[in-house]
Amino acid sequence: MTTQPKASHFIDGQYVEDTAGEIIEVIYPATGAIIARLHAATPSIIEQALTSAKRAQKEWATWSPTERGRVLRKAAQIMRDRNHDLSVLETYDTGKPYQETSVADATSGADSLEYFGGLIASITGEHIPLGEDFVYTRREPLGVCVGIGAWNYPTQIACWKAAPALACGNAMVFKPSETTPLCALKVAEILHEAGAPAGVYNVLQGYGSVGASLITDARVDKVSLTGSVPTGRKVYAAAADGLRHVTMELGGKSPLVIFDDADLENAVSGAILGNFYSSGQVCSNGTRVFVQKGTKDVFLERLSARLAGVKMGDPQDPDVNFGPMVSDRQRQIVEGFIAKGLEEGATLITGGKRVDRGGFFIEPTVFADVTDDMTIARDEIFGPVMSVLDFETEEEVLARANDTVFGLAAGVFTADLTRAHRMAAGFEAGTCYINTYNDAPVEAPFGGAKLSGVGRENSKAAIEHYSQIKGVYVRMGDLDAPF
Numbered sequence: 001m002t003t004q005p006k007a008s009h010f011i012d013g014q015y016v017e018d019t020a021g022e023i024i025e026v027i028y029p030a031t032g033a034i035i036a037r038l039h040a041a042t043p044s045i046i047e048q049a050l051t052s053a054k055r056a057q058k059e060w061a062t063w064s065p066t067e068r069g070r071v072l073r074k075a076a077q078i079m080r081d082r083n084h085d086l087s088v089l090e091t092y093d094t095g096k097p098y099q100e101t102s103v104a105d106a107t108s109g110a111d112s113l114e115y116f117g118g119l120i121a122s123i124t125g126e127h128i129p130l131g132e133d134f135v136y137t138r139r140e141p142l143g144v145c146v147g148i149g150a151w152n153y154p155t156q157i158a159c160w161k162a163a164p165a166l167a168c169g170n171a172m173v174f175k176p177s178e179t180t181p182l183c184a185l186k187v188a189e190i191l192h193e194a195g196a197p198a199g200v201y202n203v204l205q206g207y208g209s210v211g212a213s214l215i216t217d218a219r220v221d222k223v224s225l226t227g228s229v230p231t232g233r234k235v236y237a238a239a240a241d242g243l244r245h246v247t248m249e250l251g252g253k254s255p256l257v258i259f260d261d262a263d264l265e266n267a268v269s270g271a272i273l274g275n276f277y278s279s280g281q282v283c284s285n286g287t288r289v290f291v292q293k294g295t296k297d298v299f300l301e302r303l304s305a306r307l308a309g310v311k312m313g314d315p316q317d318p319d320v321n322f323g324p325m326v327s328d329r330q331r332q333i334v335e336g337f338i339a340k341g342l343e344e345g346a347t348l349i350t351g352g353k354r355v356d357r358g359g360f361f362i363e364p365t366v367f368a369d370v371t372d373d374m375t376i377a378r379d380e381i382f383g384p385v386m387s388v389l390d391f392e393t394e395e396e397v398l399a400r401a402n403d404t405v406f407g408l409a410a411g412v413f414t415a416d417l418t419r420a421h422r423m424a425a426g427f428e429a430g431t432c433y434i435n436t437y438n439d440a441p442v443e444a445p446f447g448g449a450k451l452s453g454v455g456r457e458n459s460k461a462a463i464e465h466y467s468q469i470k471g472v473y474v475r476m477g478d479l480d481a482p483f
Contacts, residue, residue, distance in 0.1 A: 001085060003028075003092050003182060007207045008038040009045055010188035012052035013198025018042045024178050024205055029095025030315050030359040038181055040206035046213050049173050049202040053144045056199030057171035060159040061141050068167055072117030076192035079110040079159075080114040086186060088316065090155050093180040094279050095324040096361070097315045101132075109159030109187065112442045112458065120167040123463055131250055132477055138470045141169035143221035145466065146214045148235065149184065150226040151177035151326055152281045158184040159222050160442070162191065162201055164462035170222070173202045173214060179326055181205050195264060215239050222466065225249065226283075229379075229406075229451050236454070247455035247465050249283070249447060250403050251380045252408030255401035256286030256437060257391075257423060260294040263435075269304050270413055270437040272388065276310075276364045277438065279323050280384035281330070284409035284446075286437055288370075288377055290391045290401065300368055300388065304350055307364055324360040325383060331360045334383030341367050341376040346387070372400055380406070386447035394419060402428040407449030411437045430456070 007015035026433040027036045032036045041049070060068070069245050079086060086106035090097050096105075111194065125137035147161035154176055165172045176184040178449070187360035188203045204210060208231075215223045215238050222245040225235045232250040239246045256274050276288035291299050313322040325331040331354070351365035362384065370377050370387040377387050391397040401410060410427035412433055414420050420434045440446055440458075447456040455465045 001088055003035040003089065005036065005182060007184050009041060009049070010185050010200070010203040011045070011049045011199070011401060012056075012357055015049065016045065018045050021045065022207065023206075026093070026181060026420055027327065028359075029326050032095065032328070032359055035092055036182060038205050040178070041204040041210045043056070043213070045204060046210065048215055050144065050214070050219050052108050052199030053171040053173050053202055054275050056189045057141070057144055057169070059197050060166070060171060060200050061169040063169070065123065065167070068169065068184045069117040069120045069209055071191070071195040072113045072163060073265060075191050076110040076113035076117065076160040076195070078190045078194055079106050079113065082190075083107060083110075086183070089186065091323075093154055093182045093412050094152065094326055095315055095321045096389070099318050099321050100278065100323075102318075105153060105155045108156045108440070108442065112156075112163040112254070116163040116167040116462070119460065119463070132140065133473065133475050135471050135473050138472065139168075139463075139467045140470055141467055143170060144172045144219050145172045145218050145222040145224060147172055147174040148215075148223070148225045149174065149176040150279060150283075151179040152283070154183040155187060157226050160189040160457050162187065163230065164466045165224075166191070166196065166200060167345060168463060168467040169352045170466055171200045173204060174297045175204050175206060175211050177203065178207050179375050180477055193211070211235070212238065215243065215244070218242065220244060222246070224465075227360060232453070245465065247457065248453045249450065249457055250408070250453045251283050251382070252285070252406040252448060252452045253284045253288060253380050253404050253410070254284060254406070254429065255288045255415070255427070256411045257290045257397050257401060258295065258299065259412070259414040259419070260292045261415040262295070263415070264295070264298065264302055266435060267299065267413040269412060270308055270433075270435075271303060272306060274411065274437040275386040276322065276384050279325055279362075281287060281326060282384055282438065284431060284438055285380060286409065286411050287385065287387060287390045288401070290397050291388055293390050293392055296368075296388070296390055300349055301368070303366060303415070307350055307366070310364055312357070312361055322364065325362060328360050330383065331362050334362055334381060334385060336379045337379070337383070337385060338365055341370070341374065341387075344374045344376075346370045346374060346376060349388075351384070372403065378404070383469075394423070398423060398426045398453040402426070405451045407440075408452035409433070409448070
């Protein structure tokens with residue numbers, strides 16, 4: 001398939017180019033080859049996008065929720081029909097194996113479009129009786145929303161933000177990561193094909209300066225970011241200056257707690273999914289794996305055996321189950337953390353090295369005997385590096401699990417049902433798992449606590465973040481005044 005898009009941007013229902021914009025080279029992580037060249041949005045391109053979004057939003061908001069939902073559900077079906085091609089493109093964009101992208105990316109995007117397309121007609125106001133008088137409420141769109149995506153799930157993130165925003169009657173200008181700019185263009189194409197008015201969903205390419213221009217524009221009513229905590233701080237501060245609505249889905253250093261009574265195979269599966277899926281490039285990953293001392297040795301033994309099932313290679317090969325890092329820079333960052341782990345005294349169980357092949361591959365890496373104060377146990381690595389820590393009691397591990405500035409996710413594996421629910425209640429995290437890890441159905445809310453974010457994506461909760469309530473007081477009788 002061709003990976004070079006028709007143009008860099010999708011504005012007002014069509015592809016648009018301005019070659020005066022800074023060049024963005026798209027690199028295939030599996031080989032290091034340049035597979036496309038795009039241009040960052042210039043001020044005139046940004047102006048076109050915001051002008052079209054502002055105009056289109058007014059029309060889109062007049063459509064009934066059922067009509068808007070019909071468009072989103074049609075887009076979901078188109079995405080499912082084209083899942084293969086979208087998955088191949090996602091693999092070129094990110095380097096993630098086709099085995100993964102074919103079941104976790106465009107499919108999740110389609111799920112989101114379908115869910116919010118089906119939900120929105122049931123979102124209504126309420127009637128508040130006040131004797132003879134009454135108040136009724138209307139749920140109304142915010143206006144123009146800006147979405148800023150991360151590079152690890154470009155199709156999914158584009159849809160997770162678009163679906164609730166558009167369902168509620170907003171327009172969106174979406175800026176994907178400059179590292180993975182290709183997939184969001186296809187989302188825009190599909191939404192337009194499904195019947196969304198031109199301008200309701202625009203895609204602009206660019207670096208941080210383009211995002212900064214968008215989030216500070218007076219026409220923008222809402223900003224939704226998926227990214228790192230440092231980026232989140234900057235975007236939140238800039239958006240606050242205009243008192244804009246904000247959703248922040250940021251990073252984490254999430255705990256995964258495994259008790260002695262846990263099913264060993266399931267616990268190992270959870271640790272693998274929470275550390276090595278997407279080559280570890282998942283914000284909610286459970287990278288601090290606390291293993292109760294009685295099961296530590298057998299856990300590490302079984303984990304090492306299971307990691308023998310890793311198959312690296314061409315990510316487009318359906319048999320390959322472990323891909324490269326998204327970029328050479330990201331691989332170097334991960335290598336720096338591995339060196340720090342060795343330097344600070346952690347025990348390297350397996351992995352830790354580059355793979356002798358093209359692209360940005362690095363071995364799945366497991367450290368044991370990690371202590372809470374080590375760098376690899378404190379900082380988000382965003383790569384395939386698992387830290388295994390020992391613990392003895394429930395009270396001890398819960399306190400240590402919560403001893404972090406992050407609070408995105410947390411998980412527990414145990415056969416004790418009451419303990420599982422105690423742990424879930426005690427975790428200081430927005431998204432928790434019992435005897436599983438990293439499941440992300442669109443029906444459930446997703447988001448973090450502490451420095452891991454503000455607001456929620458997915459589920460009915462997302463409607464709250466893409467709409468506002470208007471109260472209307474109705475007086476049925478005469479109105480008195482003091483003069």
